[in-house]
Amino acid sequence: MDGKGAATSPQVLRRLNARRVLEHAWRCDAFTATDAMAATGLTRSTVIGVCDELVAQGWLTELDDARAFGSYTKGRPARRYALRDRAALVIGVDAGFDHVSATVADLRGTPLARRGVAIPASGPERIEPRADAEQRRSLARDVVRGALADAGADPSTVLAITVAVPAPVDRHGDSPADDWFWSTVNPGYAGLFRGTAPLVAVENDANLAAIAERSAADGEGRDVDSxxxxxxxxxxxxxxxxxxxxxxxxxxxxxxxxxxxxxxxxxxxxxxxxxxxxxxxxxxxxxxxxxxxxxxxxxxxxxxxxxxxxxxxxxxxxxxxxxxxxxxxxxxxxxxxxxxxxxxxxxxxxxxxxxxxxxxxxxxxxxxxxxxxxxxxxxxRLGAECVTTGAIEHALDLLREQALDLAPATPGAA
Structure with missing residues (x-):
């Protein structure tokens, strides 16, 4: 191994260890180093070192020790940690045919605020869109801003946005141009929100519903393979x-x-x-x-x-x-x-x-x-919020995947 590889190897290892501990924090409430050791297979010194780094970065918070919490009676009290739920925010946007809504959620997926607006349809069968592409872009901007204001959140704390549309979407967030309806209901949302958050995705609404049914506690897809x-x-x-x-x-x-x-x-x-x-x-x-x-x-x-x-x-x-x-x-x-x-x-x-x-x-x-x-x-059983639930989960998946490359809000900023 050359000198460069030897120098970077510990950095890669630290990053992998940090990711494993952060993933554990995302799956549970408060945890001790012993809990994280059992979940990750890492040593105590490694877990404590990683937790200290994640606390310094703003992803974790250190809680009262286990003795103060009431679960320790003898020996040295264990240090307890938890994910900072408001270290960052995500937004799920449901940009449907006849409505646009935005929901702001914390790192646990808990909704903090929602803003929405109906889009009346026209025509004899009420299937012709009344809002054109630019109007839909404007409505989407407005509901996102409104939801953030209702949540009392600093826009800089938003790290991921997923927009749901009733159209097929490729990996760039674009819909095929051969259908006027698809172009109308997905009028370039990927570009619209680029810069609003580091991670922006546009996804088909039914795909997001499928994600919600598999991930939500009341989802009907949790107990089946397909x-x-x-x-x-x-x-x-x-x-x-x-x-x-x-x-x-x-x-x-x-x-x-x-x-x-x-x-x-x-x-x-x-x-x-x-x-x-x-x-x-x-x-x-x-x-x-x-x-x-x-x-x-x-x-x-x-x-x-x-x-x-x-x-x-x-x-x-x-x-x-x-x-x-x-x-x-x-x-x-x-x-x-x-x-x-x-x-x-x-x-x-x-x-x-x-x-x-x-x-x-x-x-x-x-x-x-x-x-x-x-x-x-x-x-x-997820009702009208099924697509939004999937959009929030999708945004959280993006964030979990790239969290260590991003800077969460400093404590108190959100």
């Missing part, structure tokens, strides 16, 4: 978690479901919300009985939740729409199961909340199937 997260709304997108790894594809298009155009009984990647409204308007305009709950709805303003309400009340036309949607969703799940051999499909997004009967009936269809590859269908 799952698909479906975002159901005006359209339908999928996040593919196969054998514990997110599958993105060369252009980030692995979860795009445009192949459904060619699946008999499905015919498109239109979402449950859009189809519920479309089919309800068709039924109303074709003529319904005077006592029909669906027939009394205004075709110009009805919502998919109105269709669900009419079906829950037993209206035959609305029940038929729910059954058609359920059969369509079940077929999509069967096709995905045959293609990818996954354990579970997790239904999330706005339509999973507004049309719960559809999910329940689709699950019953799958339960009765004799297809050996049929996946289980469940509704996400």
């Amino acid at each position: 799952h698909i997260s479906l975002i159901l709304g005006e359209g339908i997108g999928a996040g593919l978690m196969i054998d514990g790894r997110l599958v993105r594809g060369r252009r980030g298009c692995a979860g795009e479901l445009r192949f459904l155009d060619y699946v008999e009984g499905v015919g498109s990647a239109d979402g449950l919300a859009l189809l519920a409204r479309r089919w309800a308007v068709d039924a109303i305009r074709s003529g319904l009985p005077a006592d029909s709950a669906l027939g009394r709805l205004d075709p110009q303003s009805l919502d998919e939740s109105d269709v669900h309400g009419a079906a829950s009340a037993g209206d035959p036309a609305a029940v038929d729409i729910v059954d058609r949607l359920a059969a369509r969703l079940a077929r999509i799940c069967l096709v995905l199961g045959d293609l990818l051999d996954v354990d579970r499909v997790i239904a999330g997004g706005a339509a999973a909340t507004s049309l719960p009967l559809v999910i329940q009936r689709a699950a019953a269809i799958l339960d009765a199937s004799d297809d050996p590859a049929v996946p289980e269908l469940r509704t996400s």
